[in-house]
Amino acid sequence: MAPLEIETHEKQEVQNQDKGREQTRPGRYFHPDVDICESEDGLRLWADMPGVDEKDVEVTLKDGMLTIEGVVSTDLYRNLRPVYTEYNVGNYYRQFAVNEDIDAHRIEARIRNGVLELSLPKAERARPHRIEIKAG
Amino acid sequence: MTGDGQGYHRRERAQGEFTRSLQLPDDFDLTKAEANYSKGMLTVRVPKREEAKPRPISVQSK
Numbered sequence: 001m002a003p004l005e006i007e008t009h010e011k012q013e014v015q016n017q018d019k020g021r022e023q024t025r026p027g028r029y030f031h032p033d034v035d036i037c038e039s040e041d042g043l044r045l046w047a048d049m050p051g052v053d054e055k056d057v058e059v060t061l062k063d064g065m066l067t068i069e070g071v072v073s074t075d076l077y078r079n080l081r082p083v084y085t086e087y088n089v090g091n092y093y094r095q096f097a098v099n100e101d102i103d104a105h106r107i108e109a110r111i112r113n114g115v116l117e118l119s120l121p122k123a124e125r126a127r128p129h130r131i132e133i134k135a136g
Numbered sequence: 137m138t139g140d141g142q143g144y145h146r147r148e149r150a151q152g153e154f155t156r157s158l159q160l161p162d163d164f165d166l167t168k169a170e171a172n173y174s175k176g177m178l179t180v181r182v183p184k185r186e187e188a189k190p191r192p193i194s195v196q197s198k
Contacts, residue, residue: 033150035147035149036145036146038145048149048176050175050176051175051176113175113176114175
């Protein structure tokens with residue numbers, strides 16, 4: 001079977017003038033690509049952050065703003081002279097305004113194969129309720 | 137798996153298979169190549185052939 005033609009696009013670098021951006025560490029930052037979907041129970045988010053270890057990822061939800069940050073180790077590249085660079089090694093940073101009423105205490109985060117998976121359950125009062133209709 | 141049948145707010149991540157081919161100069165010994173996949177990153181190391189490595193030439197004075 002012929003391999004699929006894959007659409008590629010360049011990683012988008014975080015610009016310093018990005019609103020709310022705080023440069024906490026040196027190095028380049030990129031916007032991770034994300035999928036976000038919503039169900040009755042809450043939001044789920046997947047972010048591509050290759051090279052990031054679980055101990056180097058930070059997820060915060062404050063005042064309706066979800067922030068994800070991942071730091072990559074550059075140990076692998078130490079003492080190497082670049083010949084061709086296309087991938088661009090760097091950290092990841094992205095913020096989202098979350099309008100849904102999220103139960104911050106039940107947020108779950110894990111990183112597998114460089115993909116951050118977030119589960120943001122809606123607060124009980126924000127879930128749709130089915131109202132029982134009584135006969136009579 | 138990325139939540140099928142649910143409402144997407146954003147869908148940016150690439151799905152599918154990945155393929156890429158690169159041509160390397162003859163200086164590299166592909167029979168000694170090593171590959172590692174970790175944290176979503178594939179690293180391939182291809183050593184240089186012994187005869188392609190720079191060799192110091194000792195200069196003798198008479």
